[in-house]
Amino acid sequence: MDFTFTEDQLAFKEAISRFLKTEVPPEVLRDICDTEEGSTSELRQKMAEQGLAALSVPENQGGLGMDDTAWSLLTQELGYYAIPDSMADTAYVASGLLTALPEGTQQREQLLEMIAEGSIRIAVVHGVNPLVVDLHLADKALVEHEGEVHLVSREQFDCERNTSIDSSRRVSRLNFSASSASKIAGADDGSGVWAETLNRGALAVAGKSLGLAQRMLDLSVDYAIQRKQFGKPIGSFQAVKHKLADVVGGIETAKPTLYRAAYALANGDARADLYVSHAKLACCQAAMVAARHGIQVHGAMGYTWEADLQMFMKRAWALQASWGTAEFHRQRVADDILADGVAIGPQYTFEG
C-alpha cells in the first residue's frame, strides 16, 4: 500500500509545469483567444517535444507507455495553465482508445505512432460529450456509433462550430454517416473500449478542473494579500479567509479521489466507473467553489475581462458538464453504491 507518486513521476510533472509556465503565461493565453483557430501548432509541437504526445502510447509504437496515474498529474498542469489545446484528447483519450483496441485493428499501430510523434490530432466523439474541442483542427475523429468504433478523416465529417463562453475553447458538433468503411471495431470489442474511453475523458476533465481550482485559489490568495480596503489587506478579513479555506478543503479532498480513480483505470478495477465519477464530481465541484469564492474575493475586479481570473473561471464552468453532467456521474455512483449486496464500508476503501 503506497498512495504516493514515484520521484520520476513527480519530476516529469515538475518539468512539464515549468515548461507550461514559461510558454503559456496569461498574456499568451489572451493572444491565443483572439486567434481564429484558438490553438497554435507551434505550442502543440513544443508540448510534443516535451514528451506529452508520446506519454501513454505503448513503447512498441514509440511511446513512453505511462499510465493513467501520470495523466492524473499532468492534466492538473494543463488545467493550472488553462492550456488552450486539446493535447490530452489525442495523447491520452484517443491514444488510450487505440491502445485498447485489438492489435492489428485497421490503422491502430500507424495512428499510435503518429500520436507519439506528435504529428496528428485525433478527436474523440461520444454521445456523452456532444461538444468536441478542436474538432475543426482534427485530422481524424474516433466516433462512437452504436457501440462500434468508427474512424473518420476530416474531409468525411461536417463540423458545426459553436462559441463557448471560454473563448480559447473551440467546440463543435460532428455530423457524419457511419458506414462499414468507417468502422474499425464492432460493438463486441467497442463497448468495453468506449466504457474505458468515457472514463478517460471524464478523468482528464477532472484533472484539469482540479488544476484550475488550484490556479484560481492562487490568484485569489495573491489578490487578497495585495489588495487593501479599509486600510488593511482584504486577506486579513475573516470572511475572505474562510472562503479561501473552503476552497482549500475542496481541492484537498478532491485530489486523492482523482489519483484513486486513475489507479483504478490503469489497473482495470471493476469499479472504475464509480471511482471516476466520484473524482469527476469532486474535482468539478472544487473548481466551482474556487470560481465562486475567487470572484467574490476579487470583488468587481473579478467580474472584468482584465483580471486573469476570468480565463480560469470560464474554463472551469465549461468543463463542468464536459464528458458527463454532474447528474450523469451521480447516477453512476448511485448505480454502484445503492445496489444490493455491494461492498461498501470502512474495510473496502481499496479492495471492494
Added chain:
Amino acid sequence: MDFTFTEDQLAFKEAISRFLKTEVPPEVLRDICDTEEGSTSELRQKMAEQGLAALSVPENQGGLGMDDTAWSLLTQELGYYAIPDSMADTAYVASGLLTALPEGTQQREQLLEMIAEGSIRIAVVHGVNPLVVDLHLADKALVEHEGEVHLVSREQFDCERNTSIDSSRRVSRLNFSASSASKIAGADDGSGVWAETLNRGALAVAGKSLGLAQRMLDLSVDYAIQRKQFGKPIGSFQAVKHKLADVVGGIETAKPTLYRAAYALANGDARADLYVSHAKLACCQAAMVAARHGIQVHGAMGYTWEADLQMFMKRAWALQASWGTAEFHRQRVADDILADGVAIGPQYTFEG
C-alpha cells in the same frame, strides 16, 4: 392591498407576549421539563384567561372569532417562549376543525363552548402527524380515519408514550378502534375539513418554528456581545456576524410566507396547500439555521444543558417533521407549481 396587521391584532400579540414572558421564563420551562405530565393545568388555565383558548372559537359559541392570521402572530409567541403546552392544538387546530364541520354535528357546539371556556383539551390525530403532543392529557381526540372525523374520549383510546429529545414535549401515538359510534362526520364532509386541519397543524408548527428561530437569534446575539475571546467580544468577529446575519435573512424571508399562508387559509384560497407548505418549509428552515448557527456561536456552552439555547434548539428539531416532513411539503409545492398551465410568475403574487 394591505399586507400588515391591525393595531388590535398587534396589541393582542403584545399582551400575550408580555404575559408569556412573565409566566414562562426559562427557569419555569426547566421545572416543567422535570414534571411527570410535562405541562401544567395552572399555566393552561392562565393562558385561557388571557383569551388564547377562545381566540378562534366562533362568537356564537362564546369565542372571539379571530382567524388564522391572528394565530400566525400568536404561534410565534408560543414558539419564542417555547411554551410547553399544546394550547394551539386545542384552541386553533381542533377549534378550526370543529368550526368547519356542519352546524349541528354531534357535540360540535358543546365542544367549541368548552374550548372557549378553556375547560377541555382536545388532541387532533392525523396520519401525517403520528406523534401527538400531550395526547396523554387530552380529554378527547379528533381522529382522521379514511377521511372521516371520529371523536373519542380518553378512555376509548390507548396512548403509547414516547420520549422526545425535547423533554418538555410529551408525544404519544394513539390506538383506537373506529366505529360508527365514534364517527361524527363522514368522508364527504370530512375530507375538506381534514385538508384544512392539516394546513392549520402545519401552520401552527411554522409559526412556532419562526418564533423559536427569533429566540435562538436573540440568545445568540446576547451571548456574542457578552462573551469575550482573544480580548474582544466574539460578536465583533466577521465569522460570527455573518452567521447571525444569515439567521436574520432566514427569519425575514420566512415571516411574510407565514402571514401569506394564514391569510390564504382564513380566506379559503384554493392554493392554500401551496402557501402553507411554503411557509412550513421556510419557517422550519429558518429555525434549523438559527439552531445550527446559534450553537456554533455559543461554542461549547451551546452544547450544554445549562445554556438556555438547548431548550429552543430541541423544540426546533422536534418540530422539523411535525405535521409533515420537509419532503411532504416540498411535494405539495411541486404538485402545484410544476403542474400544467398553472398561474405562476410575477403577476400572480396574490391572485393566482
Added chain:
Amino acid sequence: MQLKFNEKQNAFRTEVREWLSNNVPAEPLQSYDTREGFEQHREWEGKLYENRLSMVMWPQDLGGRGCDLIEWLIFEEEYYAAGAPMRVNQNGQLLLGPTLMEFGTDEQKHRFLPRMASSQDMWAQGWSEPDAGSDMASVRSKAIRDGDEYVINGQKTWSTRAIYADWVFGLFRSDPDSKRHHGLSYLVVPLDAPGVTIRPIKALNGKDAFAEVFFDDVRVPASNCIGEEGQGWSVAMATAGFERGLLLRSPARFQQTAKRLVDLYRQYAANHGENGALRDAVLESWMGAEAYAQAAYHTVGLVEKGAKIGAESSINKVIWSELDLKMHEAAMEMLGAYGELRGGSPAALDDGSWLEGFLFAQAGPIYAGTNEIQRNIIAERMLGLPRA
C-alpha cells in the same frame, strides 16, 4: 390584512399590461453594454416616458405619474412578465433620482429629472475610486471651488456604461484637507466636458460594461452641486439605501426568472425524466423569489404606515443576489454540456440567454456593496453586534 388589489390598482395593471403587450419589441434589443444596444434602449425608454411609464412613482410634473409603492410593484410585475427590455438608466433613475428629489433645488429637479426619466440624459455613477471598492468614503478625487465653478481632478472607476452615457454623478473632495466622509461634495458632471477622459473596462462577457472616468481640470458650475457643499456624504447616504433596497431589483425580476426555471425544468424532465435534486433546486428558487415578493409587499405596507426602510435593504440585497446565483446555477446544470454556449451558436438551447444571466449573476453578490459588507451592516445595525 387585505391581500386583494382595489379597482384602481387593477385598472392600472390592465393598462400597463395592455400597453406592454402592444409595445414590447418582438425581437429582443441588443445588449445595452454595446453602443447600438444602448441607443436601442434609450429609444425604448423614451417610449416608456411618452406614456408616463418610465418612472411611475415620480410626480407628474417631473415626468412620472405619481404612483404609490403598490402601483410600482404592479408595474414591475407586468414589466417583467411581459419580457420587456432591461432598464438602461437605472443608475440615474434609482440612485441620483431620489437624491435630487430630496436635496435638489427646484431648478435642479426640473433641469435633470424629466430628461433622466426619458433617458434623453443617460447617467453613469461615480461611486468607486481605484483602491476604494466597498470603502465608499475613501474618496481622493478633488473638486475645488473656484468662483462660481468647481475644478475637478481625479479618477472614478466601475462607472457602469460610462462610455455611452451623458452624465456622471458622485462624491468629490471639496475640502482638500478633509478626511474620510468629511469635506465631500455631491456633484454632477457632463461626460462631454473638456478634461474628461473615459477608458472602458470589459466585463466578464467581453462587453464594455464599465469604465474608468478621469478628470483633468474639469470645470462645472457650482449649480451642479446637489445639496450643500461639504455635505456630500450625508446627501449620498440619505438615499444610498435605495440602491441596496427594494427599487434596484424588484422581486418581479426574480419571479420571472423562477418561472422560466420552472419551464426549463419541465422541459428537462420531459427529456431526461424527473430529477429530485433539480426539482428541489427549482422549488427553492420559486419559493425564494415568492418570499422576496411577499416580503416586499409586507415592507411596502409598513412603509405606507410610516415605517422607515433601514438595514432591511441589506437583507434584500443578500437574498436576491444569492437567489439569482442559485437559479442560474440550476439552469446551467439543466442545460448540461450546452450550457457553455453563447448566443448565436447553432447548438445553443436558449440562444445563450441563461449563460448571459449566469455571468451577470456572478456580479450580484459584489455590486451595490458586497454581500460581506451587507452582512456586516445587518449584524451591526440590526443586531447591534460590535464593530471589529
Added chain:
Amino acid sequence: MQLKFNEKQNAFRTEVREWLSNNVPAEPLQSYDTREGFEQHREWEGKLYENRLSMVMWPQDLGGRGCDLIEWLIFEEEYYAAGAPMRVNQNGQLLLGPTLMEFGTDEQKHRFLPRMASSQDMWAQGWSEPDAGSDMASVRSKAIRDGDEYVINGQKTWSTRAIYADWVFGLFRSDPDSKRHHGLSYLVVPLDAPGVTIRPIKALNGKDAFAEVFFDDVRVPASNCIGEEGQGWSVAMATAGFERGLLLRSPARFQQTAKRLVDLYRQYAANHGENGALRDAVLESWMGAEAYAQAAYHTVGLVEKGAKIGAESSINKVIWSELDLKMHEAAMEMLGAYGELRGGSPAALDDGSWLEGFLFAQAGPIYAGTNEIQRNIIAERMLGLPRA
C-alpha cells in the same frame, strides 16, 4: 502508487477482524457518559489491551504492538466495521500519549502509558478555562513550585468525563508574572488529590459528559511535569496537531456512518419511493467519507516518506465535522416524525441511535478547536494570509 495491501497487512486485518467478531459485545454498552457505561467501557478497553489492540501504534514495551500508520488505518477500519464500542480514553491516548512519547522521561512513559493503554488510568483533558474557549493561551490556573512539589490553584473546564476519570492533564501558569503562552508548565494531576473538586456539566443529551475541575492548593510532585518547567506551551503545541489531525477521528468512523446511511436510504426508498434530494445527500455523504479515507492513505504515504502533517489537520477537522453533521441531518430527514424519539421509545425506528449521533455531531464543529479557528489556521498557515 500501489493500492494493494501486502500479506502482513492482510494478515493483521484478518486477525483484527476475527478477534473483533468474537469479542465485540452483542449488546451495545451503555453510554460512557454515565458511571456504569464508563466502567463497561473501561472493561472493554482492558480486553483490547490484553490483546494488544488498544494502542496498536505504541511500542511493544509500552503496551502497543508497534504498528505503522497503515496498520493503524486497517485496525480502525475493522474496528468501526465491527460496530465495536466508542473509545473512552481517547483524551489520554491521543492527546497526552503522543506528548509523553516525545517529552516524557522513561520513568514517566512507563508509569503512565501502559496504564493509559489499558484504561486502568482514565484521563481527562484540562485544555480550557472559563472565558478562554478557543483561546488556549489564556491560562489563569497557577502551579507554583514549592520545593519538590507544585501547588495548583485555579479552574479548568470542559473536561470530558472528568467526574469519572482518574487523572487530568493540562497547562498551568508556573511563572505567575508571565503572560499568554510564556511561563506555562504541562502537568498531570490525579483527580483524587486533596483539593480537587469536580462539578459535572450536563451535555445536550442530558448526561454528565463534561466537568469543571477546581484546584485548591492541590499538591503534585515535580515529577508530574511533562517536559521542562515553563515550556508547557511548546510541549502542548508539538502534539496539539494530533488532536485535530488524523488520529482523533479516523475516516473509518465516517465511512461506517455513511454505510449505515446508505442502508437507511435503501429502507426509506423501499417504503416511500426514491427521493432524488435524499439520494444525493446520501451519495455526497458516501463520497465525502470515502474521500477523507483516501486522503488519509495519501497523507500517511507522504508521512511515511518523511513529510510532516501541518495545517492539513485543520482541513480534516473541518471536513469530518461538517460531513458528520450533514450525514446526521440526512438521517433525521429520513426518520421523519420519528427522528425526535430517544432510545427506549416504542415508536423509535432505530432506538434513538441516529438522534444521539445527531446531537453529538452538533459538537463536531466546536470541539478540538472550533471550525472558525481551523479556517483561520488554514488561511494563515497554508495560504499565508495576514493575521487580522
